[in-house]
Amino acid sequence: MNILVTGGAGFIGSHLCDALISENHNLTVVDNLILGRKENIEHLQNHPNFRFVKEDLLDMATIDNLFADSAFDAVFHMAANSDIQKGGKDPVVDYELTFMTTFKVLQCMRKHNVKQFIFASTSAIYGETNDLLTENYGPLLPVSNYGASKLACEAFISAFCANYGIQAWIVRFPNVVGERFTHGVIYDFIHKLKKNPNELEVLGNGEQYKPYVYVKDLVNGILFVWQHTSEKLNVYNLGVDSRTKVKEIAQMVIDAMGLNARITYTGGDRGWIGDVPEFRYDLAKIHHLGWKAERTSNEAVRLSIEKALEIIK
């Protein structure tokens, strides 16, 4: 298939490109290289099925031209603000990078008759609750601009599917870890310990307890859902059953770096504005479909620390 991957030079997007290329699809990547990195896709540059276009999705005229010239069969829309903390400080970040990019891509798809849309959504749309999060959970009251903008996207995707002959796959991710990440708790801990190997300051009380999925498992799951479902709109939680506490991650990073650092806590039940300290994902729907993550949350965290240390060293 002829596929557009937006944000394809980013953390998750570039792993998705690897997987799609290995399945013989023809890829165009659009990325403005603000959050994405050229290095993430360097190994694909000379592949005959791969094309990289450095453009900004907010530049509607350029993107419209790209759609007009390309006859895409499907769009994997991975472009978004991925930094929840940054979006908490300025709502325009999530509004522009997450919501507006999605709205503009949907408009281009409608205009140029592109039929399949695969969307990177998030557990953050569910807001903060102790309930088990099924795909049909309500109410949806996000506590971060990140979650709000993703829910806003889902809303328009749903309406575009209902009215304009677009078929969509909404896949809701938990925390994702692995090679090429650009931020997040593991990344932060490694960088803090590089600066000060004797002490690691953890934001919050360290009890934040969430599922972490390994990026290659995640990409494998996205493609599985896309290839095994065919409703007009297909909505799936994707993740791991298990969870890892932030204080466990802190210790794993210290151990992996061979340090003996003291862990301190800033206190409070969460790391930052918009952080959801704890959530439980119901994965019955995707398991029933026949997919399960290979690695547990702890395995994903441990592997990601290893891989990160190989590169950062």
Add this chain to the structure above:
Amino acid sequence: MNILVTGGAGFIGSHLCDALISENHNLTVVDNLILGRKENIEHLQNHPNFRFVKEDLLDMATIDNLFADSAFDAVFHMAANSDIQKGGKDPVVDYELTFMTTFKVLQCMRKHNVKQFIFASTSAIYGETNDLLTENYGPLLPVSNYGASKLACEAFISAFCANYGIQAWIVRFPNVVGERFTHGVIYDFIHKLKKNPNELEVLGNGEQYKPYVYVKDLVNGILFVWQHTSEKLNVYNLGVDSRTKVKEIAQMVIDAMGLNARITYTGGDRGWIGDVPEFRYDLAKIHHLGWKAERTSNEAVRLSIEKALEIIK
């Protein structure tokens, strides 16, 4: 209180102004008079507590100045695209008039420290389902751009409440009828019969079956919810228990106009793209709070036909 009513010259907004003025609040109305009408608020123009500002909410600099100069205590945000059919043809209509106006007002509230936000939401956020619609219903998969944009607003309202010290009331309306309406099924039927008194063409099969609430009941309910709840975020369905079929409305209009017109149907289960042909509202939450609409759906429709005919004549 010092209150801003956006869209205050519109159908619902102007009735809200009447009610707020009668409760001795100090009002500023912002309306661009594209959907709103000067006539709707003419009777308030000389009231000492009333000020009308003809501006567009999308003009951020002007609105920011208004907030800077006014020290509002609360914002009733009624401005929106109200025409679902129009938004179905061009998603930008709902995106700009509904979503962007809300996002910009929320940004101004955050900047100028305005604490209370009352939002006109809609049953359309629930999408199309035969289930009883409680406030906690999920999944939320709207089938119109109208519903999508309102859900997008709710998402950001939720995040702003969680992070920026804003308190909000989200009140979800069903179909609203009564004096000063500008479109909708009653309005359409009257205008069609004015053109051709012998035949009334109904979009769809006439079996569309929905609750219609009288606008003065609605406004009374909005104020009741605002005055009787105090959570950080208060979400309520507001409507009537009863419902009215579109074909019943057709006959009521014909009877009220003293005609003997033949009713014809264009067929299909819905009137237009994005129409939800049938839904059932769970009102237990608002009833438990102590509020109930005075008029049934049929009474609301009949009264609205009468009032409309008085004015249109």
